[in-house]
Amino acid sequence: MTHDAAPTEEELDEFYADLRWADLYPLWTITDELLTPTPRPKAQPWLWSNKALRELADRALRLIPVERGGERRVLSLGNPGLGGTPYAAGTLWGAVQCLRPGELAPAHRHSPGAIRFVLEGDGVWTTVNGDACDMSAGDLVLTPSWNWHEHTGGAESGMLWFDGLDLPIVEALDAIFFEPYPELRQPAPDAHNVSLATYGDRERFVTGAVTDALHPDHSPLLVYPWTDTDARLTQLAAAGDEPMVSLEYVNPLNGASVLPTLACAMHRIRAAGETRAVRRTGNTIFVVFSGSGASVIDGVRFDWSAGDIFVVPSWSAVEHRADDGADLFTLSDTPVLRALGLYREQQSPEPQPISGTFTPRGV
Ligand code: GTQ
Ligand code: FE2
Numbered sequence: 197m198t199h200d201a202a203p204t205e206e207e208l209d210e211f212y213a214d215l216r217w218a219d220l221y222p223l224w225t226i227t228d229e230l231l232t233p234t235p236r237p238k239a240q241p242w243l244w245s246n247k248a249l250r251e252l253a254d255r256a257l258r259l260i261p262v263e264r265g266g267e268r269r270v271l272s273l274g275n276p277g278l279g280g281t282p283y284a285a286g287t288l289w290g291a292v293q294c295l296r297p298g299e300l301a302p303a304h305r306h307s308p309g310a311i312r313f314v315l316e317g318d319g320v321w322t323t324v325n326g327d328a329c330d331m332s333a334g335d336l337v338l339t340p341s342w343n344w345h346e347h348t349g350g351a352e353s354g355m356l357w358f359d360g361l362d363l364p365i366v367e368a369l370d371a372i373f374f375e376p377y378p379e380l381r382q383p384a385p386d387a388h389n390v391s392l393a394t395y396g397d398r399e400r401f402v403t404g405a406v407t408d409a410l411h412p413d414h415s416p417l418l419v420y421p422w423t424d425t426d427a428r429l430t431q432l433a434a435a436g437d438e439p440m441v442s443l444e445y446v447n448p449l450n451g452a453s454v455l456p457t458l459a460c461a462m463h464r465i466r467a468a469g470e471t472r473a474v475r476r477t478g479n480t481i482f483v484v485f486s487g488s489g490a491s492v493i494d495g496v497r498f499d500w501s502a503g504d505i506f507v508v509p510s511w512s513a514v515e516h517r518a519d520d521g522a523d524l525f526t527l528s529d530t531p532v533l534r535a536l537g538l539y540r541e542q543q544s545p546e547p548q549p550i551s552g553t554f555t556p557r558g559v
Contacts, residue, residue, distance in 0.1 A: 234511055235477060235510045235511040237277070237285065237286055237479065237509035237510045237511070237512075238275075238277045238278055238279075238286060239275040239277045239278055239283075239284070239285040239286050239479065239507060239509045240275060240276060240277035240507075240509065241493035241494055241496060241498065241506070241507060241508060241509060241512055241554070242273075242275050242276065242277075242284075242506065242507050242554075243498050243500065243504055243505070243506035243507075243554055243556050244273055244504065244505045244506070244556065244557075245503075245504055245556040245557075245558070246484075246501065246502060246503025246504050247558065247559075248556065248557060248558055248559050249271070249292050249503065249505070250356075250503065251559050252271060252559060253269075253271060253292055253294045253356055256269050256271060256294065257269070257294055257296060257354065262295065262299050262300070262301050263302070267301060267302055267304070268293060268301045268347075269293060269294050269295065269301070270291045270292070270293045270359060271291055271292050271293075272284075272289060272290070272291040273290040273291060273292075273481075273505060273507070275507060277509075283363070283364045284479075284481050284505075284507050285364075285479035285480075285481065285507050285509055285510075286364060286479060286509075286510075287362070287364050287365050287368075287478075287479050287529045287532075288360065288361075288362070288364060288479050288481055288507075288527065288528075288529060289308070289359070289360065289361035289362070289363040289364060290358065290359070290360055290481045290505065290507070290527070291358070291359040291360075291361075292315070292356060292357070292358060292359070292505075293312075293347075293356070293357055293358075293359050294354060294355065294356045294357075295320055295347055295349045295354060295355050296349055296354045297319070297349050297350055297351055297352055297353065297354055298349050298350075298351070299348075299349040300346060300347070300348050300349065300380060300381060301346055301347040302346055302376070302377070302380045302381065303323070303344055303345065303346035303376070303377030303379065303380065303381050303382050304344070304345070304346070304374065304375060304376045304377055305342050305343060305344045305345065305374070305375050305377070306341075306342070306372070306373060306374040306375070307341050307342055307366055307371055307372055307373040307374075308341065308361045308362050308363040308365075308366045308367075308372065309338075309339070309340045309341040309361065309362050309414065309455040309456070309457060309458060310338075310339040310340075310345075310359060310360065310361045311336060311337070311338055311339075311359075311360045311361075311454065311455065311458060311460055311527060312331065312335075312336070312337040312338075312339070312357045312358065312359055312360075313334075313335075313336055313337075313357060313358040313360070313460075313483055313485075313525050313527075314331050314332060314333050314334060314335045314337070314355065314356075314357045314358075314422075315333065315356045315357055315358060315483070315485070315503060316333055316355065316356045316357075317332070317333065317350075317353040317354055317355030317356060318330075318331065318332030318333065318350065318353060318355065319332075319349070319350015319351055319352055319353055319355070320347060320348065320349055320350050320355040320357075321347075321348050321350075321388060322337050322339060322345055322346070322347050322348075323344075323345060323346055323348065323381070323382050323385065324337075324338070324339050324340075324343050324344070324345050324391075324418050325343045325344050325345075325382075326344075326382055326383070326385055327385065327388075327389070327390045327391050327418060328348075328385045328387075328388040328389070329388070329389060329391070329392075329418050329419040330388055330389055330419070331355065331357065331419070332421075332422070333422060334421075334422025334425065334426065334485060335419060335420065335421050335422050336419070336420040336425075336445055336454075336460055336525075337418060337419050337420075338414065338415060338417075338418045338419070338454055338455065339418075340414035340415075340418075340455055341366075341414070341455070341456075342373070344377055344382055346377070346380075346381050346382065348381070358483050358505065358525070360458065360460075360481060360527040362455065362457035362458055362529070365457055365529065365532065366457075389419060391416060391417050391418040391419065392417065392418075392419050392421070394416070394417075395416055395417040395448045395449075396417070398417075398448035398449075399448060400415075400417055400420060400424070400445065400446060400448045401425075401428050401443040401444065401445060401446060402443065402444045402446045402451055403428070403432055403441070403442070403443045403444075410452060410453060410456050410457075410531035410532070410534060410535040411447060411450055411452035411453075411456065412456050413447070413452075413456075414447070414454065414455050414456065415445075415446070415447035415448065415449075415452075415454045415455070416447070416448070416449060417447070417448050420445050425443070425445075425462055428443055429441060429443065429462060429464040429523070432464070433464055433466065437466075438466075438469075439465060439466055439469030439470050439471050440463055440464065440465045440466070440469055440471050440516065441463070441464050442461055442462070442463045442464075443461060443462055444459060444460070444461045445460045445461065445462070452531075453530075453531040455531075456531060456532075457529060457531060457532050458527060458528070458529065458531065459526075459527070459528050459529075459530045459531050460525070460526070460527055461525070461526045461528075462485075462523060462524070462525050462526075463516075463523070463524045463525075463526065464521070464522070464523050465487070465489060465516055465517070465518035465521060465522045465523075465524065466518065466521055467518060467519070467520045467521040468517075468518070468519070469516075469517070469518050469521075470515065470516070470517045470547075471515050471516045471517075472515060472543055472544065472545065473492070473513045473514065473515040473543070473544040473546070473547060473548050474513065474514065474515070474541060474542065474543050474544065475511050475512060475513045475514070475541065475542050475544075476510070476511070476530070476539070476540070476541040476542075477510050477511060477533050477538055477539055477540045477541070478510055478528050478529045478530045478532070478533045478539065479507065479508070479509055479510050479528065479529055480507070480508045480526050480527070480528040481505065481506075481507055481526065481527045481528070482500075482505065482506050482507070482508065482524050482525070482526050483505050483524070483525040483526070483527075484500050484501060484502050484503060484504045484505070484506075484522065484523075484524055485502065485523040485524065485525050486502050486522060486523045487501070487502065487518055487519065487520060487521050487522025487523060488500065488501035488502070488518070488519045488520070488522060489501075489516060489517050489518035489519050489522045490516075490517050491506065491508075491514055491515065491516045491517070492513075492514065492515050492547070492548045492550055493506075493508055493512050493513070493514050494512045494513055494514075494548075495513075495548050495549060495550060495551040495552070496550070496551065496552050496553065496554050497550050497552070497553045497554065498553075498554045499553070499554075504556075513544060513548055515547060515548060
C-alpha cells in the first residue's frame with residue numbers, strides 16, 4: 197500500500213469529524229491513555245476515619261428508619277477519584293451498615309455477592325437462605341450471590357459492620373439482578389448457625405502462601421467467628437517473628453476464596469512491626485479492627501487506628517507499620533485477577549520515601 201500525498205488540515209479535520217459521526221475512534225490518538233505501561237486506577241488511595249464514620253452512622257441511626265423502600269441503613273464509601281460513583285475502588289463496594297436493637301433490614305437477594313465484617317456490637321443475625329448466622333465483633337459473615345438475606349437486630353445492643361460487595365465487578369459484566377423477598381423476612385429458622393455446626397470443625401483458613409484460588413461455588417460455611425480467627429493468629433504469631441502474620445478465610449471444602457470474586461484475610465502486625473513495600477494488581481479495602489499504626493501508600497503516609505477504613509488501589513505500593521500491634525481485615529478482588537492470569541506482585545526491598553501525610557475528612 198502506498199500513502200497519498202500529505203493530507204491537508206481541512207481533509208484531516210473532516211476525516212476526524214466523520215469518524216465521530218460514524219461512532220468510530222482512531223486508536224492512534226488514544227492509545228497512550230488506554231494501554232498504559234502499568235495500571236492507572238481512577239480510585240485514589242483514601243481513608244475514612246472511624247470518627248467520621250461513627251458520627252455519621254449515629255446520625256443515620258437517629259434520622260433514617262429501616263423499612264421497605266429504604267431497606268438498609270448503609271453508608272457507602274465513595275472514592276473521590278471515581279467522580280461521584282459510590283464505590284470504594286473500581287471493583288469493590290465498601291460500606292458501613294448499622295442497625296438498632298429490634299430493627300429488621302428486609303429480605304432480598306441480588307447477583308452481587310457480599311461479605312460482612314462486624315466492627316461493633318452483637319445480637320444481630322443475618323439469615324442467609326434460611327440459616328440464621330449470629331454476628332458479633334470480629335466475625336466474618338457471607339451472603340453469597342443470589343442467596344436470600346435479611347438482617348435482624350438483637351434485643352440489646354445496636355450494631356455496626358463493614359459491608360463488602362463485588363457490585364462494581366458484576367455491574368461491569370452487565371449481570372446485576374435484584375429481587376425483594378415476598379415477605380419482610382424468611383420463615384423463622386429452627387436453629388441458628390447451621391453452616392457453622394456442619395462445617396465448623398473443618399480447616400477454614402489458609403496461611404503462608406495465600407493463593408486466593410477461585411472456585412465458582414461460594415464457601416458453604418457462612419460465618420467465621422472471631423474467636424477462631426484470633427486463636428489462629430495468636431498461634432501463627434507465636435510460631436515465628438515476622439513483622440506480620442496473615443491468614444485467608446477459605447472454603448473448608450476446597451481451600452478456595454470465600455466467594456468466587458472476593459478474598460477476605462486478616463493480618464496481625466506485631467508491636468513496632470514494619471512490613472516490606474509491595475504492589476499488587478487488584479484493589480484492596482483495609483478495615484482496621486484493632487490497634488493503631490500507619491501505612492505508606494504510593495509515598496503518602498496514612499495514619500490509622502481502630503475503626504478506620506482505607507483503600508489501596510491496584511498497583512499502589514504499600515507498607516504497614518503498627519504501634520503496639522494491630523489487626524487489619526482485608527477485602528480484595530484477587531481471586532478474579534488470579535483466575536484470569538492477571539495477578540502480579542512486586543516486592544520492594546527499600547522503604548518508600550514519604551512525600552506527605554493524608555488528612556482524613558472530618559465532620
Ligand atoms: O446488607 O443486604 O452495603 O444489599 C449493599 C447492598 C448491603 C445488604 C450493602 C446490600 C446490602
Ligand atoms: Fe443485600
